[in-house]
Amino acid sequence: MLGLIFAISILSSTCLAKAVPPTPPQAPKPFLNITTLAACVPPSIRVTVVSPGTGGKNTNTQLSVPLFTDCTYQETTPVTPGQNNAPSSAISSSADYSQFVDANGNALDKNSVNTFLGFFGDSVDLDVILELTACAITDTSNNVNTIQSENEALNNGNSVSILNYQCITELID
Numbered sequence: 001m002l003g004l005i006f007a008i009s010i011l012s013s014t015c016l017a018k019a020v021p022p023t024p025p026q027a028p029k030p031f032l033n034i035t036t037l038a039a040c041v042p043p044s045i046r047v048t049v050v051s052p053g054t055g056g057k058n059t060n061t062q063l064s065v066p067l068f069t070d071c072t073y074q075e076t077t078p079v080t081p082g083q084n085n086a087p088s089s090a091i092s093s094s095a096d097y098s099q100f101v102d103a104n105g106n107a108l109d110k111n112s113v114n115t116f117l118g119f120f121g122d123s124v125d126l127d128v129i130l131e132l133t134a135c136a137i138t139d140t141s142n143n144v145n146t147i148q149s150e151n152e153a154l155n156n157g158n159s160v161s162i163l164n165y166q167c168i169t170e171l172i173d
Contacts, residue, residue, distance in 0.1 A: 078164035
């Protein structure tokens with residue numbers, strides 16, 4: 001009889017153990033947390049171009065001229081008329097060298113600024129890079145006109161046909 005009670009006791013404890021719900025499994029930790037990644041945007045400079053308009057009125061156009069094609073910072077890229085809303089002729093131009101912007105003219109996001117600074121090993125201040133950045137307009141006669149921060153006339157205020165717009169930083173040869 002003692003054996004029977006012992007067998008019932010073991011059988012009951014086995015059934016009870018199976019009746020207790022198991023601890024829910026923990027989700028595996030992700031190998032790469034995609035939510036913390038953000039796309040990098042190459043830095044651009046906001047350029048304002050005054051071009052001849054219709055009816056004798058000039059047209060102001062703002063465009064973003066990128067310093068690089070992508071965030072590897074290996075290749076510079078000119079903007080040709082028709083790209084980024086760039087006009088094909090100009091009377092004068094100016095550039096905002098106070099900040100880097102994205103392709104839409106908005107201030108460059110923190111992730112993209114940090115990636116850009118990281119390219120220089122965080123050893124160069126953003127203001128220094130801005131000070132050493134220059135933009136230019138090349139006309140179809142291959143004359144290169146540096147774009148100043150103040151509006152400045154091209155070709156003595158006469159309209160020039162634009163080949164391209166380009167910005168570079170002198171920190172990279």
